Amino acid sequence: MQIRINNKNRTNRLIKAIVIALDFVVMWILLYFVVESIPSSEKWAPENEGTFWMACTFAMIVAEYCFSSTIGERVVGANNILRRSTLLVATQTLLSYLLLRAIHFISRFGWRLFAMGLVMLLVILVLRFLERWLLKQIRKSGYNTHTVTFVGSDPELQGLFHKLVSNPTLGYKVQNIYGDIEGMPHQGSIGDFKTLLSHPENLHLGNEVYMCVPRNERDLIERTANLCNHFVSKFYYLPTSEEKLNLHPVSIDEIGVLTTYTSPLEDSLNRFVKRFADVVLSVLFLLPTALLFPFIVLIIKCQSPGPVFFRQRRTGLNGHEFYCYKFRSMHVNADSDRVQATKDDPRKFPFGNFMRKTNIDELPQFWNVLIGDMSIVGPRPHMLAHTEQYDKLIDKYMVRHFVKPGITGWAQVTGFRGETRELWQMEGRVERDIWYIQHWSMWLDIRIIWMTVKTIFVRDKKAY
Numbered sequence: 001m002q003i004r005i006n007n008k009n010r011t012n013r014l015i016k017a018i019v020i021a022l023d024f025v026v027m028w029i030l031l032y033f034v035v036e037s038i039p040s041s042e043k044w045a046p047e048n049e050g051t052f053w054m055a056c057t058f059a060m061i062v063a064e065y066c067f068s069s070t071i072g073e074r075v076v077g078a079n080n081i082l083r084r085s086t087l088l089v090a091t092q093t094l095l096s097y098l099l100l101r102a103i104h105f106i107s108r109f110g111w112r113l114f115a116m117g118l119v120m121l122l123v124i125l126v127l128r129f130l131e132r133w134l135l136k137q138i139r140k141s142g143y144n145t146h147t148v149t150f151v152g153s154d155p156e157l158q159g160l161f162h163k164l165v166s167n168p169t170l171g172y173k174v175q176n177i178y179g180d181i182e183g184m185p186h187q188g189s190i191g192d193f194k195t196l197l198s199h200p201e202n203l204h205l206g207n208e209v210y211m212c213v214p215r216n217e218r219d220l221i222e223r224t225a226n227l228c229n230h231f232v233s234k235f236y237y238l239p240t241s242e243e244k245l246n247l248h249p250v251s252i253d254e255i256g257v258l259t260t261y262t263s264p265l266e267d268s269l270n271r272f273v274k275r276f277a278d279v280v281l282s283v284l285f286l287l288p289t290a291l292l293f294p295f296i297v298l299i300i301k302c303q304s305p306g307p308v309f310f311r312q313r314r315t316g317l318n319g320h321e322f323y324c325y326k327f328r329s330m331h332v333n334a335d336s337d338r339v340q341a342t343k344d345d346p347r348k349f350p351f352g353n354f355m356r357k358t359n360i361d362e363l364p365q366f367w368n369v370l371i372g373d374m375s376i377v378g379p380r381p382h383m384l385a386h387t388e389q390y391d392k393l394i395d396k397y398m399v400r401h402f403v404k405p406g407i408t409g410w411a412q413v414t415g416f417r418g419e420t421r422e423l424w425q426m427e428g429r430v431e432r433d434i435w436y437i438q439h440w441s442m443w444l445d446i447r448i449i450w451m452t453v454k455t456i457f458v459r460d461k462k463a464y
Helices: 011-037 046-067 078-102 110-140 155-165 190-197 218-231 268-303 350-358 365-370 384-393 397-402 423-438 442-457
Strands: 146-152 172-178 208-212 234-237 248-252 255-259 309-315 321-327 375-377 406-408
Touching: 011 046, 011 110, 046 078, 078 110, 078 442, 146 155, 146 190, 155 172, 155 208, 172 190, 190 218, 208 218, 218 234, 268 350, 268 365, 268 375, 268 442, 309 384, 321 365, 365 406, 375 442, 384 397, 384 423, 397 423, 406 442
Parallel strands: 146 172, 146 208, 208 234, 375 406
Antiparallel strands: 248 255, 309 321
16 A cells, blocks of 8 residues: 555644744843943943843743744643743743853843833733734635544534534544534445445545544444554544543542542642642732722611621632632612622612622632632532522532632633523533632642633723
8 A cells, every 4th residue: 555645734733833933022122222222332342242132042942842822833821831831931031041140142142131020921912812812814714724624423522513614714624524413414335434444545634534433333433543653644533422421530649540630739739739839829919909998888887788708608628618819899678699780689788789880899708818708710609509509500510619619710811700600601600610620730729710800990890
Protein backbone atom coordinates (compact mmCIF):
# COMPACT_ATOMS: atom_id res chain seq x y z
CA MET A 1 0.00 0.00 0.00
CA GLN A 2 1.35 3.38 -0.98
CA ILE A 3 1.20 5.78 1.94
CA ARG A 4 -0.33 9.14 1.17
CA ILE A 5 0.86 11.82 3.55
CA ASN A 6 -1.79 14.32 4.55
CA ASN A 7 -0.48 17.82 3.92
CA LYS A 8 -1.81 19.93 6.74
CA ASN A 9 -2.46 23.63 6.51
CA ARG A 10 0.90 25.35 6.96
CA THR A 11 -0.53 28.79 7.60
CA ASN A 12 -0.49 28.13 11.37
CA ARG A 13 3.30 28.37 11.28
CA LEU A 14 3.10 31.73 9.54
CA ILE A 15 0.48 32.94 12.04
CA LYS A 16 2.66 31.87 14.96
CA ALA A 17 5.72 33.57 13.43
CA ILE A 18 3.80 36.83 12.97
CA VAL A 19 2.49 36.73 16.55
CA ILE A 20 6.01 36.13 17.93
CA ALA A 21 7.44 38.90 15.75
CA LEU A 22 4.85 41.36 17.09
CA ASP A 23 5.80 40.36 20.65
CA PHE A 24 9.43 41.25 19.94
CA VAL A 25 8.42 44.57 18.35
CA VAL A 26 6.40 45.45 21.47
CA MET A 27 9.34 44.57 23.72
CA TRP A 28 11.88 46.53 21.66
CA ILE A 29 9.66 49.64 21.60
CA LEU A 30 9.24 49.47 25.38
CA LEU A 31 12.97 48.82 25.84
CA TYR A 32 13.73 52.06 24.01
CA PHE A 33 11.70 54.02 26.57
CA VAL A 34 13.25 52.06 29.45
CA VAL A 35 16.77 52.90 28.28
CA GLU A 36 15.80 56.54 27.85
CA SER A 37 14.43 56.64 31.42
CA ILE A 38 17.67 55.39 33.04
CA PRO A 39 19.52 58.54 34.20
CA SER A 40 23.02 57.35 33.28
CA SER A 41 22.11 55.75 29.96
CA GLU A 42 23.41 58.70 27.90
CA LYS A 43 26.88 57.93 29.28
CA TRP A 44 26.77 54.25 28.33
CA ALA A 45 29.42 52.97 25.99
CA PRO A 46 27.97 51.36 22.82
CA GLU A 47 28.89 47.90 24.08
CA ASN A 48 26.95 48.48 27.33
CA GLU A 49 23.80 49.48 25.49
CA GLY A 50 24.22 46.49 23.18
CA THR A 51 24.60 44.18 26.17
CA PHE A 52 21.39 45.52 27.71
CA TRP A 53 19.40 44.97 24.52
CA MET A 54 20.93 41.53 23.88
CA ALA A 55 20.18 40.29 27.42
CA CYS A 56 16.52 41.36 27.19
CA THR A 57 16.17 39.92 23.69
CA PHE A 58 17.72 36.60 24.72
CA ALA A 59 15.32 36.46 27.67
CA MET A 60 12.42 37.01 25.26
CA ILE A 61 13.66 34.18 23.03
CA VAL A 62 13.64 31.79 26.01
CA ALA A 63 10.20 33.04 27.11
CA GLU A 64 8.74 32.57 23.62
CA TYR A 65 10.22 29.07 23.45
CA CYS A 66 8.52 28.12 26.73
CA PHE A 67 5.26 30.08 26.53
CA SER A 68 4.60 31.15 22.96
CA SER A 69 1.03 31.98 21.99
CA THR A 70 -1.50 29.21 21.30
CA ILE A 71 -4.09 31.40 19.58
CA GLY A 72 -3.56 29.37 16.39
CA GLU A 73 -5.22 26.35 17.98
CA ARG A 74 -8.78 25.62 16.89
CA VAL A 75 -10.35 25.74 20.32
CA VAL A 76 -8.52 27.88 22.87
CA GLY A 77 -10.11 29.81 25.72
CA ALA A 78 -9.41 33.20 27.23
CA ASN A 79 -8.13 31.41 30.32
CA ASN A 80 -5.32 29.80 28.30
CA ILE A 81 -4.47 33.08 26.58
CA LEU A 82 -4.26 34.91 29.92
CA ARG A 83 -2.10 32.19 31.53
CA ARG A 84 0.44 31.86 28.72
CA SER A 85 0.72 35.64 28.18
CA THR A 86 1.35 36.23 31.89
CA LEU A 87 3.98 33.47 32.07
CA LEU A 88 5.62 34.78 28.89
CA VAL A 89 6.05 38.29 30.26
CA ALA A 90 7.00 37.11 33.75
CA THR A 91 9.70 34.83 32.33
CA GLN A 92 11.10 37.58 30.10
CA THR A 93 11.18 40.14 32.89
CA LEU A 94 12.71 37.87 35.53
CA LEU A 95 15.28 36.32 33.20
CA SER A 96 16.34 39.76 31.90
CA TYR A 97 16.90 40.94 35.45
CA LEU A 98 18.88 37.83 36.45
CA LEU A 99 21.08 37.95 33.35
CA LEU A 100 21.93 41.64 33.80
CA ARG A 101 22.62 41.12 37.50
CA ALA A 102 24.80 38.12 36.74
CA ILE A 103 27.09 40.19 34.50
CA HIS A 104 27.12 43.06 37.06
CA PHE A 105 25.52 45.55 34.74
CA ILE A 106 26.44 49.13 35.55
CA SER A 107 23.03 50.73 36.13
CA ARG A 108 20.06 50.17 38.43
CA PHE A 109 17.20 48.95 36.32
CA GLY A 110 15.07 46.54 38.41
CA TRP A 111 12.00 48.70 38.93
CA ARG A 112 12.10 49.89 35.33
CA LEU A 113 12.12 46.32 34.06
CA PHE A 114 9.22 45.51 36.38
CA ALA A 115 7.23 48.51 35.13
CA MET A 116 8.04 47.55 31.54
CA GLY A 117 6.78 44.04 32.27
CA LEU A 118 3.41 45.34 33.50
CA VAL A 119 2.98 47.55 30.43
CA MET A 120 4.13 44.76 28.11
CA LEU A 121 1.64 42.33 29.66
CA LEU A 122 -1.23 44.77 29.10
CA VAL A 123 -0.19 45.45 25.49
CA ILE A 124 0.36 41.77 24.67
CA LEU A 125 -3.01 40.80 26.15
CA VAL A 126 -4.74 43.39 23.98
CA LEU A 127 -2.75 42.13 20.98
CA ARG A 128 -3.66 38.50 21.75
CA PHE A 129 -7.38 39.15 21.72
CA LEU A 130 -7.11 41.30 18.60
CA GLU A 131 -5.05 38.58 16.91
CA ARG A 132 -7.55 35.93 18.02
CA TRP A 133 -10.47 37.98 16.66
CA LEU A 134 -8.66 38.52 13.34
CA LEU A 135 -7.83 34.81 13.05
CA LYS A 136 -11.49 33.93 13.60
CA GLN A 137 -12.47 36.29 10.78
CA ILE A 138 -9.87 34.70 8.50
CA ARG A 139 -11.24 31.22 9.23
CA LYS A 140 -14.80 32.46 8.82
CA SER A 141 -13.80 33.61 5.32
CA GLY A 142 -12.65 30.09 4.42
CA TYR A 143 -8.92 30.29 5.07
CA ASN A 144 -6.71 28.43 7.58
CA THR A 145 -9.20 25.58 7.76
CA HIS A 146 -8.99 21.98 9.03
CA THR A 147 -10.76 19.11 7.24
CA VAL A 148 -12.47 16.44 9.36
CA THR A 149 -14.11 13.07 8.81
CA PHE A 150 -16.90 11.72 11.02
CA VAL A 151 -17.63 8.01 11.32
CA GLY A 152 -20.62 6.74 13.29
CA SER A 153 -24.40 6.71 13.71
CA ASP A 154 -24.85 7.87 17.28
CA PRO A 155 -26.38 11.11 18.68
CA GLU A 156 -23.14 11.81 20.56
CA LEU A 157 -21.45 12.41 17.22
CA GLN A 158 -24.17 14.86 16.22
CA GLY A 159 -23.41 17.07 19.22
CA LEU A 160 -19.71 17.05 18.38
CA PHE A 161 -20.46 17.81 14.72
CA HIS A 162 -22.44 20.92 15.62
CA LYS A 163 -19.80 22.00 18.13
CA LEU A 164 -16.98 21.90 15.58
CA VAL A 165 -18.58 22.59 12.23
CA SER A 166 -21.48 24.91 13.01
CA ASN A 167 -19.10 27.61 14.29
CA PRO A 168 -17.27 28.89 11.18
CA THR A 169 -14.74 30.84 13.26
CA LEU A 170 -13.15 27.53 14.35
CA GLY A 171 -12.21 26.81 10.74
CA TYR A 172 -13.44 23.20 10.49
CA LYS A 173 -14.66 21.82 7.16
CA VAL A 174 -16.23 18.41 6.61
CA GLN A 175 -14.19 16.02 4.47
CA ASN A 176 -16.53 13.02 4.74
CA ILE A 177 -19.31 11.67 6.96
CA TYR A 178 -19.89 7.93 7.13
CA GLY A 179 -23.05 7.19 9.09
CA ASP A 180 -26.73 8.01 9.29
CA ILE A 181 -27.56 10.78 11.74
CA GLU A 182 -30.51 13.10 11.35
CA GLY A 183 -29.48 16.58 10.21
CA MET A 184 -26.01 15.50 9.08
CA PRO A 185 -25.30 15.03 5.35
CA HIS A 186 -23.33 11.84 4.76
CA GLN A 187 -21.23 10.32 1.98
CA GLY A 188 -21.95 6.71 2.90
CA SER A 189 -22.72 4.22 5.63
CA ILE A 190 -20.38 2.68 8.20
CA GLY A 191 -20.41 -0.39 5.97
CA ASP A 192 -19.12 1.72 3.08
CA PHE A 193 -16.35 3.00 5.35
CA LYS A 194 -15.36 -0.58 6.28
CA THR A 195 -15.15 -1.44 2.58
CA LEU A 196 -12.94 1.58 1.90
CA LEU A 197 -10.59 0.51 4.68
CA SER A 198 -9.60 -2.39 2.45
CA HIS A 199 -8.80 0.11 -0.32
CA PRO A 200 -7.19 3.03 1.55
CA GLU A 201 -5.93 4.58 -1.68
CA ASN A 202 -9.54 5.70 -2.26
CA LEU A 203 -10.05 6.98 1.26
CA HIS A 204 -9.62 10.68 2.07
CA LEU A 205 -9.61 11.30 5.83
CA GLY A 206 -8.57 14.94 6.12
CA ASN A 207 -6.71 16.40 9.09
CA GLU A 208 -8.78 14.78 11.84
CA VAL A 209 -11.05 11.74 12.21
CA TYR A 210 -13.79 11.42 14.84
CA MET A 211 -15.25 7.94 15.29
CA CYS A 212 -18.29 7.03 17.41
CA VAL A 213 -19.08 3.32 17.23
CA PRO A 214 -19.67 0.66 19.92
CA ARG A 215 -16.53 -0.58 21.68
CA ASN A 216 -17.20 -4.14 20.53
CA GLU A 217 -16.21 -2.87 17.04
CA ARG A 218 -12.63 -3.09 18.23
CA ASP A 219 -11.22 -4.25 14.90
CA LEU A 220 -12.80 -1.29 13.09
CA ILE A 221 -11.49 1.16 15.69
CA GLU A 222 -7.93 -0.22 15.57
CA ARG A 223 -7.81 -0.36 11.76
CA THR A 224 -9.03 3.23 11.51
CA ALA A 225 -6.54 4.45 14.13
CA ASN A 226 -3.66 2.69 12.33
CA LEU A 227 -4.69 4.16 8.99
CA CYS A 228 -4.84 7.64 10.53
CA ASN A 229 -1.26 7.15 11.72
CA HIS A 230 -0.17 6.35 8.15
CA PHE A 231 -2.02 9.35 6.72
CA VAL A 232 -0.78 11.63 9.53
CA SER A 233 -4.38 12.37 10.53
CA LYS A 234 -5.32 12.76 14.18
CA PHE A 235 -7.70 10.07 15.42
CA TYR A 236 -10.33 10.65 18.13
CA TYR A 237 -12.72 8.06 19.57
CA LEU A 238 -16.02 9.15 21.11
CA PRO A 239 -17.99 6.61 23.21
CA THR A 240 -21.59 6.05 22.11
CA SER A 241 -24.44 7.49 24.18
CA GLU A 242 -25.27 4.04 25.62
CA GLU A 243 -21.67 3.35 26.61
CA LYS A 244 -20.73 6.83 27.72
CA LEU A 245 -19.99 7.04 31.43
CA ASN A 246 -18.97 10.30 33.06
CA LEU A 247 -16.05 8.65 34.84
CA HIS A 248 -12.52 9.97 35.13
CA PRO A 249 -9.31 7.95 35.63
CA VAL A 250 -7.44 8.43 38.92
CA SER A 251 -4.65 6.53 40.59
CA ILE A 252 -4.71 4.94 44.05
CA ASP A 253 -1.21 3.80 44.93
CA GLU A 254 -0.43 3.14 41.24
CA ILE A 255 -3.72 1.26 40.73
CA GLY A 256 -5.92 2.83 38.07
CA VAL A 257 -9.56 3.35 39.01
CA LEU A 258 -12.45 5.47 37.72
CA THR A 259 -14.41 8.05 39.68
CA THR A 260 -17.36 10.33 38.96
CA TYR A 261 -15.76 13.74 39.50
CA THR A 262 -12.22 15.01 39.85
CA SER A 263 -10.94 18.50 40.52
CA PRO A 264 -7.52 20.16 40.53
CA LEU A 265 -8.49 21.41 44.01
CA GLU A 266 -8.02 17.88 45.32
CA ASP A 267 -4.30 18.65 45.15
CA SER A 268 -3.06 20.14 48.44
CA LEU A 269 -0.77 22.64 46.71
CA ASN A 270 -3.63 24.01 44.61
CA ARG A 271 -5.80 24.33 47.72
CA PHE A 272 -2.99 26.22 49.47
CA VAL A 273 -2.55 28.61 46.53
CA LYS A 274 -6.30 29.29 46.35
CA ARG A 275 -6.54 29.77 50.13
CA PHE A 276 -3.55 32.12 50.18
CA ALA A 277 -5.11 34.24 47.42
CA ASP A 278 -8.43 34.24 49.31
CA VAL A 279 -6.84 35.53 52.51
CA VAL A 280 -4.87 38.27 50.73
CA LEU A 281 -7.81 39.47 48.64
CA SER A 282 -10.31 39.33 51.51
CA VAL A 283 -8.06 41.54 53.65
CA LEU A 284 -7.66 43.99 50.75
CA PHE A 285 -11.44 44.20 50.30
CA LEU A 286 -12.27 44.38 54.01
CA LEU A 287 -10.08 47.47 54.53
CA PRO A 288 -12.16 49.80 52.28
CA THR A 289 -15.31 48.14 53.65
CA ALA A 290 -14.31 49.29 57.13
CA LEU A 291 -14.06 52.87 55.83
CA LEU A 292 -17.49 52.67 54.20
CA PHE A 293 -19.08 50.91 57.15
CA PRO A 294 -20.22 54.01 59.15
CA PHE A 295 -21.98 55.51 56.12
CA ILE A 296 -23.64 52.20 55.17
CA VAL A 297 -24.84 51.68 58.76
CA LEU A 298 -26.28 55.20 58.92
CA ILE A 299 -28.22 54.90 55.65
CA ILE A 300 -29.58 51.42 56.42
CA LYS A 301 -30.77 52.53 59.86
CA CYS A 302 -32.44 55.62 58.39
CA GLN A 303 -34.32 53.68 55.71
CA SER A 304 -35.20 50.43 57.47
CA PRO A 305 -35.37 49.48 61.17
CA GLY A 306 -33.56 46.32 62.13
CA PRO A 307 -30.04 44.87 62.09
CA VAL A 308 -27.33 46.14 59.72
CA PHE A 309 -26.23 42.66 58.72
CA PHE A 310 -28.34 39.94 57.20
CA ARG A 311 -27.24 36.52 58.45
CA GLN A 312 -28.53 33.41 56.73
CA ARG A 313 -27.72 29.71 57.02
CA ARG A 314 -26.51 28.33 53.71
CA THR A 315 -25.00 25.11 52.38
CA GLY A 316 -21.22 25.07 52.11
CA LEU A 317 -18.29 22.70 51.58
CA ASN A 318 -19.25 19.00 51.70
CA GLY A 319 -22.85 19.96 52.51
CA HIS A 320 -22.01 21.57 55.88
CA GLU A 321 -24.07 24.58 56.93
CA PHE A 322 -22.61 28.00 57.72
CA TYR A 323 -23.82 31.54 58.31
CA CYS A 324 -23.43 33.77 55.25
CA TYR A 325 -23.21 37.52 55.94
CA LYS A 326 -24.49 40.41 53.82
CA PHE A 327 -25.47 44.02 54.39
CA ARG A 328 -29.23 43.90 54.86
CA SER A 329 -30.93 45.15 51.69
CA MET A 330 -34.55 44.26 52.53
CA HIS A 331 -36.98 45.10 55.29
CA VAL A 332 -37.11 42.43 57.97
CA ASN A 333 -39.56 39.78 56.73
CA ALA A 334 -40.63 36.19 57.38
CA ASP A 335 -39.85 34.99 53.83
CA SER A 336 -36.14 35.79 53.78
CA ASP A 337 -35.07 32.15 54.25
CA ARG A 338 -37.23 30.64 51.52
CA VAL A 339 -38.12 33.22 48.84
CA GLN A 340 -35.61 34.59 46.30
CA ALA A 341 -35.33 38.29 45.56
CA THR A 342 -37.19 39.42 42.43
CA LYS A 343 -36.72 42.42 40.15
CA ASP A 344 -39.41 44.61 41.72
CA ASP A 345 -39.39 42.95 45.13
CA PRO A 346 -41.42 45.12 47.57
CA ARG A 347 -39.25 43.92 50.45
CA LYS A 348 -36.28 45.99 49.22
CA PHE A 349 -35.76 49.52 50.53
CA PRO A 350 -34.19 52.17 48.22
CA PHE A 351 -30.58 51.98 49.45
CA GLY A 352 -30.86 48.21 49.66
CA ASN A 353 -31.87 48.11 46.01
CA PHE A 354 -28.82 50.25 45.16
CA MET A 355 -26.53 47.95 47.16
CA ARG A 356 -27.81 44.87 45.36
CA LYS A 357 -27.30 46.42 41.92
CA THR A 358 -23.74 47.48 42.77
CA ASN A 359 -22.88 44.34 44.81
CA ILE A 360 -22.12 46.43 47.91
CA ASP A 361 -24.37 44.15 49.94
CA GLU A 362 -21.94 41.26 49.27
CA LEU A 363 -18.92 42.96 50.92
CA PRO A 364 -19.37 41.30 54.35
CA GLN A 365 -18.91 37.93 52.66
CA PHE A 366 -15.20 38.69 52.51
CA TRP A 367 -15.34 37.99 56.26
CA ASN A 368 -16.75 34.55 55.39
CA VAL A 369 -13.77 34.13 53.06
CA LEU A 370 -11.27 35.23 55.69
CA ILE A 371 -12.54 32.74 58.30
CA GLY A 372 -12.61 29.93 55.73
CA ASP A 373 -16.33 29.34 55.13
CA MET A 374 -16.18 30.64 51.56
CA SER A 375 -13.77 31.42 48.74
CA ILE A 376 -13.61 34.49 46.49
CA VAL A 377 -14.55 32.30 43.50
CA GLY A 378 -16.74 29.20 43.65
CA PRO A 379 -20.35 28.04 43.31
CA ARG A 380 -22.72 30.51 44.97
CA PRO A 381 -24.06 29.17 48.29
CA HIS A 382 -27.80 28.62 48.35
CA MET A 383 -30.24 28.93 51.24
CA LEU A 384 -31.07 25.62 52.95
CA ALA A 385 -34.61 25.51 51.57
CA HIS A 386 -33.33 25.67 48.00
CA THR A 387 -30.67 23.03 48.66
CA GLU A 388 -33.36 20.67 49.88
CA GLN A 389 -35.67 21.53 46.98
CA TYR A 390 -33.19 21.25 44.11
CA ASP A 391 -31.43 18.18 45.49
CA LYS A 392 -34.68 16.31 44.76
CA LEU A 393 -35.06 17.79 41.26
CA ILE A 394 -31.48 17.78 39.89
CA ASP A 395 -29.40 14.60 40.13
CA LYS A 396 -26.01 16.31 40.18
CA TYR A 397 -27.03 19.24 42.35
CA MET A 398 -24.97 18.32 45.44
CA VAL A 399 -21.77 17.91 43.38
CA ARG A 400 -21.36 21.70 43.51
CA HIS A 401 -20.59 21.35 47.23
CA PHE A 402 -17.33 19.45 46.65
CA VAL A 403 -15.55 22.83 46.89
CA LYS A 404 -16.06 25.93 49.01
CA PRO A 405 -18.84 28.26 47.86
CA GLY A 406 -17.80 31.61 46.42
CA ILE A 407 -18.75 35.28 46.39
CA THR A 408 -18.76 35.05 42.60
CA GLY A 409 -18.55 32.11 40.23
CA TRP A 410 -18.41 30.83 36.67
CA ALA A 411 -22.20 30.48 36.53
CA GLN A 412 -22.70 34.09 37.63
CA VAL A 413 -20.40 35.59 34.96
CA THR A 414 -21.82 33.41 32.15
CA GLY A 415 -25.47 34.38 32.38
CA PHE A 416 -26.84 32.40 35.33
CA ARG A 417 -26.92 35.03 38.03
CA GLY A 418 -29.91 36.02 40.12
CA GLU A 419 -33.41 34.59 40.31
CA THR A 420 -34.05 31.07 39.00
CA ARG A 421 -37.72 31.03 38.00
CA GLU A 422 -37.47 27.92 35.81
CA LEU A 423 -35.80 24.60 36.55
CA TRP A 424 -33.60 24.85 33.46
CA GLN A 425 -32.00 27.99 34.91
CA MET A 426 -30.85 26.13 38.01
CA GLU A 427 -29.77 23.17 35.87
CA GLY A 428 -27.63 25.56 33.80
CA ARG A 429 -26.13 27.04 36.95
CA VAL A 430 -25.30 23.59 38.35
CA GLU A 431 -23.77 22.52 35.04
CA ARG A 432 -21.44 25.54 35.05
CA ASP A 433 -20.57 25.08 38.72
CA ILE A 434 -19.51 21.49 38.03
CA TRP A 435 -17.50 22.61 35.00
CA TYR A 436 -15.68 25.12 37.20
CA ILE A 437 -14.89 22.44 39.80
CA GLN A 438 -13.41 20.13 37.16
CA HIS A 439 -11.44 22.82 35.32
CA TRP A 440 -10.25 25.01 38.19
CA SER A 441 -7.05 26.97 37.79
CA MET A 442 -5.74 30.18 39.31
CA TRP A 443 -5.98 31.73 35.85
CA LEU A 444 -9.66 30.82 35.64
CA ASP A 445 -10.25 32.46 39.04
CA ILE A 446 -8.50 35.63 37.82
CA ARG A 447 -10.67 35.64 34.70
CA ILE A 448 -13.87 35.26 36.74
CA ILE A 449 -12.83 38.04 39.13
CA TRP A 450 -12.11 40.32 36.17
CA MET A 451 -15.49 39.52 34.57
CA THR A 452 -17.16 40.25 37.91
CA VAL A 453 -15.36 43.59 38.31
CA LYS A 454 -16.56 44.61 34.85
CA THR A 455 -20.17 44.40 36.06
CA ILE A 456 -19.45 47.36 38.34
CA PHE A 457 -18.99 49.52 35.25
CA VAL A 458 -21.37 47.67 32.90
CA ARG A 459 -24.59 47.05 34.79
CA ASP A 460 -25.77 43.46 35.02
CA LYS A 461 -29.51 43.35 34.27
CA LYS A 462 -29.86 40.32 36.57
CA ALA A 463 -28.39 42.20 39.54
CA TYR A 464 -31.48 42.71 41.68
